[in-house]
Amino acid sequence: MNILIVDDTKFNIITAKEVIKISEIKCNIITAASGEEAIEIMNTQNIDIILLDIVMPKLSGIETLEIIRRNNKNVIILMFTSLTDKKYLEKSFEFGANDYINKPIEPIEFTSRLKSAIKMREYQNALMESYNNLKNTNAQLKESNAKLKTTQIELVNREKLSTIGRFSAGIAHEINTPLGYVTSNIYTIQSYAKTLKEYLDKYLTFIKENEECFFDNKELKELADSSSKLEFILSDFEPVITETNEGLEKISSIIKNIIRFSNEDAYDNLEMNKISELIEESMKILKMELKEYKLDDLFDLKLDLIEDDYIKCNRFQIEQVIFNIIKNSIYYIGIKDRKGNINIKTYKEDEYFCLEISDNGIGIEEENINKIFDPFFTTREPGEGTGLGLSICYDIVVVKHKGHLLAKSVYGEGSTIIMKLPI
Structure with missing residues (x-):
């Protein structure tokens, strides 16, 4: 416990130190002969309690009190006074004094008031320690809560992808078998068509070379005349x-993409990918979905893409980001109930x-622009969305790819989402 005694009278300082010693109060005593010296000490040392004389030359005790209180709200200050005029004490308490001690010093009163001040400071320190502990605990809880939310998003996303992956893989394998023999049959038909055309050419050549032999044969002549139809069929x-x-x-x-999509290991790989291809793949999936709901004529798409657009990223995760952002744009265009525009630009x-x-x-409304990447935040009607889409995008771009995801919007006019990936 550091106690600063401020008095321009040396006798008062010696008396105060002696009383503290006799009372066996464990503390470190620091002294100052003026208000200016006291302020300098306060700026360089950690003081718990100040015993401050009211009447001092140059800078008075009340002026010193006022200056100290501007920068230090917690130090305990007891005013030394031999004055009977209560106005000075009222002024002292007005500027933040905690108590007072009468002069000349009476040991019992001095000790009692000083011990009370020490207890007050101890309670204050204990309260401050509790506050700091609570603050640290709160910070840890916030951090844990943020991690929990991130983990929750990751789990929801993983489960979602896992379910879609298993379902997609099953469909893909079911389609793959008939696709195999259809492809094989098409090649066979192509081969047969080629053979038929060769035989037709030989047949027509033979007819022309031996035309006089079949001139009286009406059926052969009709067959020869109809060869143009066969030629058209085979050419088509x-x-x-x-x-x-x-x-x-x-x-x-x-x-193949669906099978790769169903492979969870693919979601951890970073490889060189052409962004324009990822946009194209995302649009293919979106177009199928839009066509199903007869929304394929809802917007015009304009692309302004740079040629050199290879970037190291996780193909499926970035496709998911592009897909979610465009789908979000389509939704908010649909609310306007008129044909809209979506512009995709790379640079x-x-x-x-x-x-x-x-x-x-x-x-997006101004008060919501900073919330759109928060987990489970959505402006959609209940049942129309979980509020995870853009949060997942944020996790993929910022956490997994160490990039940036920014949003700009003017409510009633439109929105812009910018994804930045490190080169």
Whole structure:
């Protein structure tokens, strides 16, 4: 316990020190002969209790009290006074004095008031320690709560992906088998068509070379005349087969993506990916969903993508981010009940690759703009969303990829979400 005695009379300081010694009060005594010296000591040392004389030359005790209280609200201050005028004491208490001691010093009163001040300081310290402990506990609880929320999001996301993955893998394997023999049969048909065309060419050549032999044969002549129809069918056969093969290749590509999607290990890998391809894949899935609900004509899509758009990232996680952001834009365009626009732009800024997705939907209210990445926050009607979409996006971009996810919006005009990934 550090006690500072401030008095311009040396006798009063000696008397106070002697009484403290006789009373066996354990403390460290520091002295000052003026208010200026006391303020300097307060700026450099940790003081618990001040015994401050009211009447001092230059800087009075009340002025010193006022200055000390500006920067130190917790120190216990007892005023030394030999004055009978209560106005000075009232002024002292007005500026934050805790108690007073009469001069000349009477040992019993001095000891009693000083011990009370020491107890007050001890209670104050105990309270401050409890407050700090509570503050630390609260900070730890906040940190634990944040981790719990993050873990909860991760678990929900993992379970969601796991369920979709198992379901998708099952469908993919079911489709894969018939797709295999359909693809095989198409190649066989293509081969047969080629053979038929070769035989037709030989047949027509033979007819032309031996036309005079069959001139009187009406049926053969009619068959020869109808060969143009066969030629048309066979010529049309090739583009039909080509288009069918392209369709089968697309189906095969989708199935491969679904099988990869169902592989949980793929969600931990960072590889070089072309962002424009991830946008294309996300739009393919969205278009299928929109077509199902007859919403494929709800918006116009405009792309402004840079050529060099390779970035090291987790393909499936970033696809999920793009998918969720665009789907969010579509939802808020739909609220306006008119055709809207979605603009997707990519560019490089300092050491970041940036993907900007803008829409002219209903936008986000100003008071909600800082909440949209919070877990379970949603402005949608009950049953229309869990509020996890953008929170998952934030976790993927900021936590897993060490990037940034920013939002800008003007309510009633539209929103812009910017994803920044380190190059």
